Amino acid sequence: MSAKAAPGWGSSYLTAIPPGPVALDPAEQFAVHQALARYAFALDQQDLTALEAVLTEDATWTFKIAGENDLGPVVGRPAILEFARDAMGAETDQRRHNLVNVVVHSADADTALVHAYLLLTSNAGGGSGVIATGFYTFRLDHGGGEWRIAELFLGTDNAW
Numbered sequence: 001m002s003a004k005a006a007p008g009w010g011s012s013y014l015t016a017i018p019p020g021p022v023a024l025d026p027a028e029q030f031a032v033h034q035a036l037a038r039y040a041f042a043l044d045q046q047d048l049t050a051l052e053a054v055l056t057e058d059a060t061w062t063f064k065i066a067g068e069n070d071l072g073p074v075v076g077r078p079a080i081l082e083f084a085r086d087a088m089g090a091e092t093d094q095r096r097h098n099l100v101n102v103v104v105h106s107a108d109a110d111t112a113l114v115h116a117y118l119l120l121t122s123n124a125g126g127g128s129g130v131i132a133t134g135f136y137t138f139r140l141d142h143g144g145g146e147w148r149i150a151e152l153f154l155g156t157d158n159a160w
Contacts, residue, residue, distance in 0.1 A: 004066055004157060004158040004159075005066045005067025005068070005155075005156075005157050005158070006067060009067035009155075009157075010067070010134075010135055010155045010157075013064075013135075013137065013153065013155055014115060014135065014137070017105060017106075017113055017115075017137060019105050019106055020105070020106030020107075020113075021106060021107075021108075022104050022105075022106060022107045023107060023108045023109070024104065024107045024108070024109070024112065028107075028109075028142075029104055029107070031146075031147050032104060032107070032112045032114060032140055032147050033102055034147075035054055035140055035146070035147040035148065035149065036099055036102060036114065036116065036138065036140075036149075037099070038050060038053070038054045039051065039054045039097075039149060040096075040097040040098070040099050042054060043084070043088075043095070043097050044094070044095055044096050044097055046088045046091075048081050048084060048085060048088075051080075051081065051084055052077060052081055053148075054148055054149055055077045055080060055148055055149050056077070056141055056143075056148045056149065056150045057076070057077050058075070058076060058077070058150070059075075059076065059077055059080055059148075059149055059150055059151065059152070060072070060073045060074065060075050060076075060150075060151050060152070061073060061074040061080050061083070061152045061154075062074075062151075062152070062153045062154075063153070063154045063155070063156070064153075064154070064155045064156070065156050065159050066156060066157065066158055066159045067155070067157070069159070092124065093122045093123055093124035094122065094123045095120060095121070095122050095131075096120070096121045096122075097118060097120055098118070098119040098120070098121060099116040099117070099118065099136070100116065100117045100118075100119055101115075101116060101117045102114060102115075102116040103115045103116070109142060110141065110142050110143075111139060111140070111141055111142070111150075112138075112139070112140045112142075112147065113137070113138070113139055114136075114137070114138040114139075114140065115135065115136065115137055115138075116135065116136045116138070117133070117134070117135050117136075118132065118133060118134045118135060118136060118154065118156070119133055120132040120133070120134075120156075120160075131160045132156045132157070132158055132159075132160045133156070133157045133158065134154060134155050134156035134157050135154075135155050136152060136153065136154050136155075137151075137152075137153045138151065138152055138153075139151040139152075
């Protein structure tokens with residue numbers, strides 16, 4: 001695996017989801033953003049209970065590292081929590097998943113498709129720095145008064 005992906009490698013993933021209407025009022029759009037923020041905080045705080053709460057029971061996670069190496073899909077909330085538990089157990093630093101340029105790509109009362117960039121930082125070695133960049137595509141489902149992540153694709157621009 002190369003250390004970094006070729007420029008523009010993620011375009012095929014981002015353009016595979018055509019934009020559509022966003023039929024959500026601002027409060028519901030904010031609720032979608034809050035679900036993604038809860039996801040990031042759960043990872044950073046290594047809080048599996050909070051992570052569980054933001055996932056649907058049948059959620060799927062898929063990853064492409066540096067545009068080459070596929071991981072997943074990891075299917076179902078229990079499998080995702082186990083995957084996250086293992087990853088968290090291997091971390092020796094404090095990570096921060098910064099989701100930036102979050103765009104609701106299309107949405108209705110039941111489903112939202114969202115793109116966001118990832119800026120993953122770490123405090124390893126006594127200093128802080130960026131350890132990975134990339135992008136997410138999320139599908140969130142609305143049920144029981146909450147938005148939850150049903151599908152997640154993460155493509156990173158570099159391995160770490």
